[in-house]
Amino acid sequence: MRIGIIVYSKTENTYSVAEKLQEKFQESGHEVEIEMVVPAGDVPPRAKNVEFQSKPEIESYDALVFGSPVHAFSLAPPMNAYLEQIDSLQNKKIACFVTKGLRFNWTGGNQAIGKMKKICESKGGKVVGTDIVVWNKNKDAKIDELVRKFSVLF
Template sequence: MKIGIIVYSQTENTYAVSQKLQEKFAEVGHDVEVERVLTAGEVPPRAKNAEFQSKPDVEVYDALVFGAPVHAFSLAAPMKLYLEQIESLNGKKVACFVTKGLRFNWTGGNQAIGKMKKICQTKGGTVVGTDIIVWNKNKDQQIDDLIRKFSLLF
């Protein structure tokens, strides 16, 4: 199966998770590629538009994993805007994850995942899994758990 891991990452934390996930998918025989959503300049939280340097084409993949950080208690604006611009996810299995620095439930992780899931479903994708990584002392265990969980989805 050809899997695309599409990630937006400012501090490289989210990107690091995507690379580990790529290794696991490749290990079990999938054709997998990590692609980055890149903006031309800063995009403030809750921005209504953005100029992109790189917008990965999802059509070439059978399944997708979207990863992004939580910004200002919500999904990072560049990922939200990118997902909204995707034409269709019809017939594709989708998994989503976010990374965040604050451990409390009310700090945006669930809201960010909910937003990603809703956008993907409105584009026709079948969301088969989600996860939240809190960037703290237990992050390595959380990443291992995400990789184990997501490797069973595709």
């Protein structure tokens, strides 16, 4: 299966999770690419109009994993705008994850995942898994758990 891992990562934390996922999927025999969503310039929190320097094309993938940090208690605007601009996710299996710095439930992780899931489903995609990684002392165990959980989805 051809899997695209599409990430927005400003500090490389989210990207490092994508690399571990890529490694695990490849061990299982999948063809996997990580592609970056790159905005043109800085994007303020809650920005609505985002211009892109790089926007991954997703048509050639059988399955997709979208990864993004949480910004200002919500989905990072570059990933939100990217997902909104995708024409169709029809017949695609999708998993979504976010990374965040604050451990409390009310700090945006669930809201960000909910927004990703809603956009993907509105474009015909089937969300088969989601997860949140809190960037604290337990992050390595949480990343390993996410990788194990996602590795059986596709």
